[in-house]
Amino acid sequence: MKTNTEQIFTYLDEASSEEESLYLEQLIVACQNWAEGTTGPDIQGEVTKEEIRRGLQLAILKGMRQNVQPHHQMTPDAIGMLIARISSFLLPQKEMVQLLDPAAGTGNLLLTVMNHLEMPVSSSAVEIDELLARLMVSGADLMEQTIRIYVQDALRPLLVDPVDLAVCDLPVGYYPDDENALNFEMMPADGHAYAHHLFIEQTIHHLKPEGYGIFIVPTSLFESAQSGELHTYLKKHTVIRGILQLPQTLFKNAAQSKSILILQKPSEQAKPTPDVLLATVPDMTDKQAMISFFTKMEDWAKETAK
Ligand code: SAM
Secondary structure, eight states: OOOHHHHHHHHHHHHHSSSSSOHHHHHHHHHHHHHHTSSOOOOOSOOOHHHHHHHHHHHHHHHHHHSOOTTOOOOOHHHHHHHHHHHHHHOTTOSSEEEEETTOTTSHHHHHHHHHOSSOEEEEEEESOHHHHHHHHHHHHHTTOOEEEEESOTTSOOOOOOEEEEEEEOOOSBOSOHHHHTTSTTOOSSSOOBHHHHHHHHHHHTEEEEEEEEEEEETTGGGSTTHHHHHHHHHHHOEEEEEEEOOGGGSSSGGGOEEEEEEEOOOSSOOOOOOOEEEEOOOTTOHHHHHHHHHHHHHHHHHHHO
């Protein structure tokens, strides 16, 4: 018997493979039809938000493979789940959370975090690619999650109120708009700025004091030619709370490996700075190792929140 996630994927996949037009365009229509109750997967009983997200994620991945675009990169589930867990450790006592993803893509990372937080969440998302933004709308509708979506360059002024938490799988590479980059402290004296540096700066700018930014970054972040600008900026405007190296098994090669960088925006009242958490995430299929890793993370988060 098929699981709910498999049933959802089967429905979405069949409905998106019918015509000559783009799979991802048909997928949006299939989601709309399901949300409106016209058609839908063959499921008896309750469906959870996470089952919907996983089924949709499989269909989006299939659509992305059929029509490859370099910036169509969905955050892998294992990393999304880890960030969701870290988010709930860091925000345990909040009654309501304002959340932002400034490079939200399909919304997979943002929706994973939203689906796992226990308190009410008010979310904003920015994405420059209209097709990805429309996929995000479809997912959010089906999961009955509300996201204010801005389809624009996230490095231009954003009409987003300061947030408690930002999550971002950073777009990596040079930012082509030098003129706009001049508005950022991390614009280097020579050459183009790194988009991933400017995204960190823009995100910190939109955090409340004591708010957290959780970023998926290249592991080589602090070794690049522009790391001087990055170090100066981080020292002046943030407190580095943690750097978690993700397991190598998640990436094709060492050059592509990623880490999770956890930053906090300092408040007016200076607080003693707790130790930076430096850790390597264990192989995620090793249950025992993951349990002890999360216990360590939870202790660290309690210490950090004091
Ligand atoms: N977390 C996303 C998900 O789960 O689908 C994936 C994010 S992907 C690594 C980075 C995203 O940043 C891409 O969707 C890309 O289109 C977007 N992006 C790149 N430059 C941007 C910009 N200047 N403004 C807004 N979005 C941008």
